[in-house]
Amino acid sequence: MNFDHSPATISSIHPDILQDNILTRLDGSDLASTGCASSNLYNLSCDESLWRKLCRQTWPSTADPRVQSLIAGFPSGHRSFYSDSFPTLRNRPNTHPPCPNTDPPQSLISAIDVFYKGELILSKVNETETGPELSWFLCSPFRVDLLDPFETYQIPSVKFSKQENKCLTELGSGLTVSWILIDPINKRAANLSTSTAVSVHRHWLTGEVQLRFATILTGGDGEPVMCGVVVSCGGKEAGEVYVKEVNLMLEDVDGRTLSGEDSLVILENAMERREKKRINSMEEKEEYREYQRMKKERREIKQKREKTVDMVCIFICVSLFVAGLYLWTMR
Structure with missing residues (x-):
């Protein structure tokens, strides 16, 4: 009796099992990484329904019809939206x-x-x-x-x-x-x-x-x-x-x-x-x-500048007052 002892590969798993029982349990980062493993996994991980479900789980507001209409116009739909938003x-x-x-x-x-x-x-x-x-x-x-x-x-x-x-x-x-x-x-x-x-x-x-x-x-x-x-x-x-x-x-x-x-x-x-x-x-x-x-530093610099301007203005005013007082006494 002959037994095949060759190691099992991911390709030996039925695509429905991968998509329904494994990929649906992954978050966005893991799902994107999984798609880099093989062409078969890439095709499965790009499924729009997976990313739609993931977006709605992460951000319930994306289920709004207005948002759904906008996401439909993104280059890769929900996958592009998730990539932009996370x-x-x-x-x-x-x-x-x-x-x-x-x-x-x-x-x-x-x-x-x-x-x-x-x-x-x-x-x-x-x-x-x-x-x-x-x-x-x-x-x-x-x-x-x-x-x-x-x-x-x-x-x-x-x-x-x-x-x-x-x-x-x-x-x-x-x-x-x-x-x-x-x-x-x-x-x-x-x-x-x-x-x-x-x-x-x-x-x-x-x-x-x-x-x-x-x-x-x-x-x-x-x-x-x-x-x-x-x-x-x-x-x-x-x-x-x-x-x-x-x-x-x-x-x-x-x-x-x-x-x-x-x-x-x-x-x-x-x-x-x-x-x-x-x-x-x-x-x-x-x-x-x-x-x-x-x-805070910007505010302190601004306050110092304003203080300097105030001191200059006070000095000029005092100088003008003293000069005016001097001229008045010299009459």
């Missing part, structure tokens, strides 16, 4: 020259998901009109507000307190945000939120907890710009905690909120010349601290 955008200062000027998009689509310890808290899609005919948008400070004034979403198993730090610790370690910005014209996307909050503090007046998720981008002059997602949480003392506000804005190193026109240029440049790599939460916070350090 991991989060990293565009380090002074590493790229500015991109050539392109026509700004008529709108930007935001797909936002907020989780607490892996549980979905809210999932929304926001459309921001940005056309050149909207002069008020181009000149006004750039800000995208996700929620209506009285719209709130409860965060389970957390109790609100204006005094104790337990609430801050729990929210800081458990709350995560994904803010994917989509350019519907050029079919590009980028995730603008860090994996964890880079800062957690209380608002000095309301006592609400504010969490900042910040990505450092490159400004048109090569200087760093902070793209910040701020989540505000509030509630009644010893009561449930609610997400009350989620917004996105861009700020330069001088602390000024950038205009819509300047923000569009920076965001388009970041999506075009993105540098993406995995970094842990400590590195994200270190990038944010470095930006804050530069911001």
Whole structure:
């Protein structure tokens, strides 16, 4: 009796078993790596349904019909969208020259998901009109507000307190945000939120907890710009905690909120010349601290310059007064 003792290969496994029982259990990075192993695995791993399911599991907001319609126009559908949106955008200062000027998009689509310890808290899609005919948008400070004034979403198993730090610790370690910005014209996307909050503090007046998720981008002059997602949480003392506000804005190193026109240029440049790599939460916070350090130094230089100008003005005024007094006494 003859037995075939040749080693089993991946090709001996039925494609349906590979696709339904193995590839569906992989995350995006592993699925992309698996496709590099062989031509057979590449064909299986490129299946659109796999990447559609993976996108919806990672970002539930992508199930929205508007987002689905946009993703269908990407070069490789959901696979291209996942590649653009994962991991989060990293565009380090002074590493790229500015991109050539392109026509700004008529709108930007935001797909936002907020989780607490892996549980979905809210999932929304926001459309921001940005056309050149909207002069008020181009000149006004750039800000995208996700929620209506009285719209709130409860965060389970957390109790609100204006005094104790337990609430801050729990929210800081458990709350995560994904803010994917989509350019519907050029079919590009980028995730603008860090994996964890880079800062957690209380608002000095309301006592609400504010969490900042910040990505450092490159400004048109090569200087760093902070793209910040701020989540505000509030509630009644010893009561449930609610997400009350989620917004996105861009700020330069001088602390000024950038205009819509300047923000569009920076965001388009970041999506075009993105540098993406995995970094842990400590590195994200270190990038944010470095930006804050530069911001503090810039503020101190500005204060010293203003102080010097004030001293010169005082000296000139005093000199003129003394000279006038001298001339008056010489009459």
